Amino acid sequence: MLSVEQNDLITRIGPRTGAGALMRRYWQPAALVDELTGNRPVKPITLLGESLVLFKDDRGRYGLIDRSCPHRGTDLAYGRLEDGGLRCAFHGWLFDVEGKCLQTPAEPEGSNLCANIRQKAYPVVERSGILFAYMGPGAPPAFPHFDCFVAPDTHTFAFKGMIDCNWLQSLEVGIDPAHTSFLHRFFHDEDPADQYGKLFRDKSSDSDLPMTKIMREFPRPRIEVEQTSYGMRIATLRQISDANMHIRITNLMFPNAFIIPMSREMTITQWHVPIDDTKHYWYAIFTSFTKPVDKAHMRDQRLKLYQLPDYIPNKNKSNDYGFDPHEQEHETFTGMGADINVHDQWACESMGTIQDRTREHLGQQDKAITTYRRLLRQAIEDAKNGGRPLMVLDAQSAPSLTGPAAIDGIGPTGDWKGYYEKTDASKRKAASWANGG
Ligand code: FES
Ligand SMILES: [Fe+2]
Numbered sequence: 001m002l003s004v005e006q007n008d009l010i011t012r013i014g015p016r017t018g019a020g021a022l023m024r025r026y027w028q029p030a031a032l033v034d035e036l037t038g039n040r041p042v043k044p045i046t047l048l049g050e051s052l053v054l055f056k057d058d059r060g061r062y063g064l065i066d067r068s069c070p071h072r073g074t075d076l077a078y079g080r081l082e083d084g085g086l087r088c089a090f091h092g093w094l095f096d097v098e099g100k101c102l103q104t105p106a107e108p109e110g111s112n113l114c115a116n117i118r119q120k121a122y123p124v125v126e127r128s129g130i131l132f133a134y135m136g137p138g139a140p141p142a143f144p145h146f147d148c149f150v151a152p153d154t155h156t157f158a159f160k161g162m163i164d165c166n167w168l169q170s171l172e173v174g175i176d177p178a179h180t181s182f183l184h185r186f187f188h189d190e191d192p193a194d195q196y197g198k199l200f201r202d203k204s205s206d207s208d209l210p211m212t213k214i215m216r217e218f219p220r221p222r223i224e225v226e227q228t229s230y231g232m233r234i235a236t237l238r239q240i241s242d243a244n245m246h247i248r249i250t251n252l253m254f255p256n257a258f259i260i261p262m263s264r265e266m267t268i269t270q271w272h273v274p275i276d277d278t279k280h281y282w283y284a285i286f287t288s289f290t291k292p293v294d295k296a297h298m299r300d301q302r303l304k305l306y307q308l309p310d311y312i313p314n315k316n317k318s319n320d321y322g323f324d325p326h327e328q329e330h331e332t333f334t335g336m337g338a339d340i341n342v343h344d345q346w347a348c349e350s351m352g353t354i355q356d357r358t359r360e361h362l363g364q365q366d367k368a369i370t371t372y373r374r375l376l377r378q379a380i381e382d383a384k385n386g387g388r389p390l391m392v393l394d395a396q397s398a399p400s401l402t403g404p405a406a407i408d409g410i411g412p413t414g415d416w417k418g419y420y421e422k423t424d425a426s427k428r429k430a431a432s433w434a435n436g437g
Contacts, residue, residue, distance in 0.1 A: 002357040002373075010376050011168050011354050013274040014049045018380040019168075022255060023048060024136035025383055025392050027143065029273050029283035030054060030064060030124065031131045032158055035309070042086065043309075044077035048135060049276045053077045054124070055086050055097075062124035063097030064133050070101070070119050095119050128285045129158030142393045144230065144401035146253070148269040148285040152433050154292040159302050160283045161311050161341065163272075167256065167280035169348040169355050170272040174258040175372055177236035177250065178365040181219035183347055184340045185333035186212040196297065199262050199340055207410040214238060214246050225368045230254060230391060230401055231375065234368050237416055247416045249407040249424075252372060254391040255379060261408040265290045278353040281311065289431040305339060313345060321346045 002010075013020040030047055031054055041056040044067055051067045053076045069076050069088045076095070080087040083103075085096040094103040099121025101114040122133045123140060127149055134140035143149050148156060163170055173179065189210040218238035226233045231254035238246040251259040257271040270284040286293060306313055315322040321336045328335025334343050362370060379389035393401065403424070411419025428434040 001360060001362075004358060006377075007354070007357045009380060010373060011166050012277050013167070014277070018384065019376070020048060022376075022380045022383045022389060023274065025141070025389055026136070026255060027125070027127075027132040027134050027140060028256075029130045029160070029271050029281070030133040032160055032283075033126055033129050033131060034158075036062070036131065040081055042077060042079065042081055044075075046275045047133060048274050050135070052122070053079075053086070054131065054133075055081060057085055057097055058082065059084065061097045062126070062131060063095075063099075064122045064124050065095055065097075065099050066120040069093065070117055071104075093117075095121075097121065097124075128153070128156040128287075130283055130285065141391075142395045142398035144253070144391070144393060145399050146230075146259070146269070146401060147267065147289075147403065147434060148259070148287045150402075150433070151287045155288045155431075155433060157286045157293040157295045157298045158284065159286075159298070160281050161302075161306055161313055161345075162275075163280055163282060163345055163348055164278075164317060164353075165280070165349045165351065166278060166354040167272045167274040169351050170280065170282060170344070171256055171258070172369050172372070173344050173347055174260070174270060174272070175232070175234060175250070175252050175368040176366065177223055177234060177248065177368070178219075178221060179347070181215045181221075182333055183343045185216050186338070187216070187331055189213050196263075196294070199260075199268070209240075209246075209410070211408070214240065218246065221365075223365065223367055225371050227371065227375070228404075230404065232368060232371055233404065235416060235420075239413065240410065243413055244410050245413050245416060247407065247409055247411045247419055249405050249420045251404045251406060252368070254375060255389075259404060259406050261406040262286065266293070267406040289427050289434060305341075313342065315339070315342045316345070317349055 009018040011019060013023055030045060031043060035043055036054065036056050043054045045052050045054050052064050053067045054064045056062050067076050069090065071091060071093050074088060074090040076086055076088055078089045080089060083094055085094045085102055087094045092105045093101060096102055099119035101117035104111060104113045107113050122135045124131050124133050127143065189212045218240055222237040224235040231252035234250045236248040240246050253259055257269060259267060259269045262268045265288050267287050268284050270282055272280050272282055274280045286298065321342055324335045336342050336346060375390060382389040405420055405424035407420045407423050409423055
């Protein structure tokens, strides 16, 4: 249970808040590369509570600048993309990707008004299908050399979706390994041939047991949480017989992403990025360790479920997430269909826009959440005191952060560490791009 002040400290993300200052010390997903294509790559976005406009100039450079024109405050999202920048539609002032004012064309010839104008601007880089922005002070940190960033473009696919609540609720669902046996329970097992691109629907590695059966029949996992240089490693262990256990290794990439196995082929790296205090996007990079990702298939699967341009899920609060009591009785634990993202979304959103953590009661099953909140509070403190918070990497330290192992399989009771290390090593050996990773 937290106090109101403690809850505010770790949930609110405006520039002058504890968590907001911390989140600004990291590269954060701002948009999918797919959103900045076409004839006029200009898109208004709200990120960490700030109203911004993202654009790609006529030289192919990405810019992210304040949305309100510094002349008289009109909306730059309606601007003209030309002459090396974005031109305001009101009086034609032109801004480049660094926020520099290049022209004030209604001013007298020879005016140097431009020299005194600087629009707020944040750097943007492209990584694995996502445009990341850095909104913090000083030089941006280095990216870790994790799988999702070092895999070739052919082996990654990125997508996003909106969730109508505070970011921390979803992050905490992502590091809660017990809920899958309930929230994502299927009463019947599907044909695993239909598993491509889906989570918890494959067979587990090293066995013929469908994941749905393991989750359904072994609902009381042992959870071991280990602090690491990048955040946390979470081992979720389900004893399925005297000799064997189901071993699932997931990771928290501090501060707001997790890395989990999706299927025998792919892992998911998923960020939960605040739009403002009460809404956020999940951004995921799917990384394949076997064949190139079938991006068209992955995209089609997901485009059917979301309304663009805002990536709002078709099933949401306004239609009761498709809740069907008959289905809840006979097919799924939630009665909300087979898409587990809908289940997670319901869980997060139904806690309220910002969960009131003064009323919660955490148990043993929540130990990853407890550990994470401790790390978060420590990092907020470090940022406030001018220190270097966890995972604010420099160019020297970034290359040492590789992997991490995200594994799901059946191994021998008593040696889950040996099992996941061996399984991870053989997975990397088989993947051409991850050799020695
Ligand atoms: S308000 Fe933008 S140029 Fe005048
Ligand atoms: Fe879930």
